[in-house]
Amino acid sequence: MSTKIDIIGDKLNIPTDIVTIIKEYYYDRRGYSIEEQYFIEKIKKMRSMERIIVELWVWKKLNVSVCWMNTCSRQKKNIKLFKKMIHSRVGRMKTTYHTGCYCCIEDEIMAIREAKTIGIIKDRRNT
Numbered sequence: 001m002s003t004k005i006d007i008i009g010d011k012l013n014i015p016t017d018i019v020t021i022i023k024e025y026y027y028d029r030r031g032y033s034i035e036e037q038y039f040i041e042k043i044k045k046m047r048s049m050e051r052i053i054v055e056l057w058v059w060k061k062l063n064v065s066v067c068w069m070n071t072c073s074r075q076k077k078n079i080k081l082f083k084k085m086i087h088s089r090v091g092r093m094k095t096t097y098h099t100g101c102y103c104c105i106e107d108e109i110m111a112i113r114e115a116k117t118i119g120i121i122k123d124r125r126n127t
Contacts, residue, residue, distance in 0.1 A: 004029075051108070054115045058101045 005026055009019035010075045028035055032040065116123045 050112075050121045051122060054108075054111050055101050055117055057120050058111045062101075101124075 003023065005019060005023050008014075009016070009022075028037065102111070112121070115121050
C-alpha cells in the first residue's frame with residue numbers, strides 16, 4: 001500500500017533511501033501519522049467520556065450513596081490483575097473492573113445499550 005510519502009517520493013523522483021528516512025520520521029512504529037494519532041486519541045477520549053457518563057447515570061438511577069462506588073468483594077479479585085497489567089505493559093490491555101458500578105464487562109455492555117436506547121448517549125453507528 002502506498003503512503004502519502006511514497007507518492008510524493010515517486011512524483012519528485014526522490015531516492016527510496018531518503019523516502020524511507022522520511023517515513024521513519026513521519027510515522028510512528030505502528031504506522032500512524034501525527035494526524036492519525038491525534039484523531040485516534042480524540043476518539044478514545046470521547047469513548048472514555050461516554051463510559052463515565054453512563055456509569056454516573058447508572059449510579060444515579062440506582063439511587064445509592066457514593067461509597068457504593070467503592071470496591072466490592074467480587075471486584076477485589078481484579079485488583080492484582082489490574083496492577084500486573086499496569087506494570088508489565090506487555091500484550092493487549094484489558095479492562096478490569098476493580099472499582100465502580102460494574103463487576104464485569106457484561107454489566108457495562110447492558111448499561112451502555114440501555115443508555116443508547118433511552119438517548120443518554122448517541123449511537124454512532126446510526127449517525
